[in-house]
Amino acid sequence: MQAKMVITDLDGTLLNSTGNLSRRNWEALERLSENNIFIVIATGRSIFSVNKVIPGDCPIDYIVFSSGAGIYDWSRDKIIDSTHLSPELVKQSAMEFHCRNINYFIHAPIPENHIFDYYIFDDRNGTDAWDRIRNYQEFANRIDNISNYCFNNSCQVIGVSQSRSEIYESINKALPSLNVIRTTSPLDQKSLWIEVLPKNVSKASGCQKLCDQLGLNKSHTLGIGNDYNDLDLLNWVGNSFVVGNAPSDLKEKFNIIDENDKDGFSKLIDLKIGD
Helix, strand or coil: CCCCEEEECHHHHHCCCCCCCCHHHHHHHHHHHHCCCEEEEECCCCHHHHHHHCCCCCCCCEEEEHHHCEEEECCCCEEEEECCECHHHHHHHHHHHHCCCCEEEEECCCCCCCCEEEECCCHHHCCHHHHHHHHCHHHEEECCCHHHCCCCCECCEEEEECCCHHHHHHHHHHCCCEEEEEEECCCCCCCEEEEEEECCCCHHHHHHHHHHHHCCCHHHEEEEECCHHHHHHHHHCCEEEECCCCCHHHHHHCEECCCHHHCHHHHHHHHHCCC
8 A cells, every 4th residue: 555654763764874864765754754654763862862863953743752651842842742661660670670780770761861860880791781871971970889870750761771681571571561672782793781661661562552643544654763672563553564674583574675775765665666
């Protein structure tokens, strides 16, 4: 069916490996807008972080951010939906990371979810956690003693470790009432990030909310991603693709377009939408 909404992941998909939006991909976004096709970016980034890499005049319509915890109307500069974890669930999630000696981050509720508290054990899990702290040092607050920590509402809890799937499986099994998502670090492209969100929160659920609001059927959606945190979205959209730099097991399951560094997004729009 004719696509009425195109949904794209950001890092590793729409953006190239240096974190930039190429001219060809920008022109593809413009072409979608000219054809009155809704453009949605579905990303793990916060809105604060998105604004660091996407110019204000970029031709997009909505952002499903923080892996579905919030929805942002780009043209109106307004958050139109948000969810959070309760203090009890934040504590439960944090302690699962803590008991495994996994570095973790507790993010403030939306719209301040670029602010986070963090607990670091040491460097046994690599430098990725420290890189994240350095990138957002003015918004990062160290937890010195978890026993005295005051748990509040949180957008999400994120653990950072070495890329070992058994760690993700262990956390996922321990938190059956929550949505536990794994993704590859956008910083070093190898560390494992484990995001903990409310059970009904995901990129797919955020996009479903948008479809309901806009009166669209998901069969009219086209989606593209590059990593495991896009899995729920790729399974949900009417027509799904992954870029060539996606993990091999995702490329076995979904249609493949060219790599992000070779303007895979633009080529997908050429293929499915045309001029």
